[in-house]
Amino acid sequence: MLRLSATKNAFGMSRAMVSRRIARKPMNLTHASYSTRSSNQGNSKGKIIVGLGALVAGTTLFNIFYEKENPKSSIDPPLVKRSFPDGAISVIFVLGGPGSGKGTQCAKLVKEQGFVHLSAGDLLREEQKREGSQYGELIASYIKDGKIVPQEVTISLLDRAIKENYNKGQKRFLVDGFPRKMDQALTFEEQIANSKFTLFFECPEEVMLRRLLERGKTSGRADDNIESIRKRFATFIDTSMPVIDYFEKLGKVVKIRCDQPVDEVYAKVKQSIASRSA
Template sequence: MAPTVERKNIDLAPLKAAKVPIFFIVGGPGSGKGTQCDKIVAKYGLTHLSSGDLLRDEVKSGSPRGSQLTAIMESGALVPLEVVLDLVKEAMLKAIEKGSKGFLIDGYPREVAQGQQFESEIQEAKLVLFFDVAEDTLVKRLLHRAQTSGRADDNIDTIKKRLHTFVTSTAPVVDYYESKGKLVRINAEGSVDDIFGVVVANLDKVTSKI
């Protein structure tokens, strides 16, 4: 049986009272999510949170919860959705204290249940930005990156596995939010500035709070 992680009792009142917009950012590895998130943060003053980064930071911190997470991952089990959500909540509360105007939740949700749980416990996302890139383009971009990154996971076999995992797990998420009228499908094959122009047009439409 996989190790468990004790959940914390988190008071979300300050976050809910702030009523700031939340955007989910979805896209395959190599889709340019990170570049676009940097540009969105610079223009709108939103806080960019990556659930993967939060998980890695918690493990590195050496906290009791970090040790429990390490044990789960070493056992080959998946970290429970609730625990990832707790890390996201805590990071959002810290950002609200500093006056955040809203959030980009990057690489999230990875499955429909994760998005539903987030929206039921925190608040609904304003939009889901899906950076849509053909699989062939993603492979080319990741192989190009591999020439300089030195990352062990940037080789052709691993890249194809990662893309397959992304496509199979994310397709239901894309379909779910599209059916709710919340998905913005952005063709992310063009130049960085062209793609950002589409992002801005969509963000400007949905909120006057930014």
């Protein structure tokens, strides 16, 4: 029994069997090594997939919670509400180069047809002189240089003046010398009221220059001098003519030649307003 046991190991395997098993061992080790690498790669891939899945799930849960606490609005932000809806008041813009006779014609319309005449230039000059005005110096410098005062100032003054007169029962307005730029035109119609149409007084430059120099003898206006007048002409061409072109494309411009006698011009003005009011 002892001799037999010496020829076998504890598992009942003979030496020959052990030798054969050892001979095959390198092949099994190689196979085991490959299997281990494949297993490790598979585990790594699995871990990546699991990690990505957890990330996606976490992001989804966060979005659900965030949207619940911060719901998106399905309504666009409201547009700025105009001070006066369509039909509440009638606004006619009165444009033309400096000295084209806008003020003269507006005065006749006020007297005969009951319009309220609001001159943007007059409102700015009054604000400039008003004690304690925060815009006084700014307005003075812009007017002297023939530049256009920032629209926020002018539109604020017009809005206040229109509301004051509306509260007194007035509904027909001539806004003289405004809008001088496209941004003024668009902002006025967005925030205050839609204009009915624009009266555009056409006048040769030499005629306007002569009128302004004559007016400057008694007006006391800082801009009624040859230097400021030239600047105002250039500014009007550059900034105000695009406004005329814009409204003309909308069919909202009436052009009137104003290098004729005052009464002849006024007859055309009345006719134009009557035709637009019909």
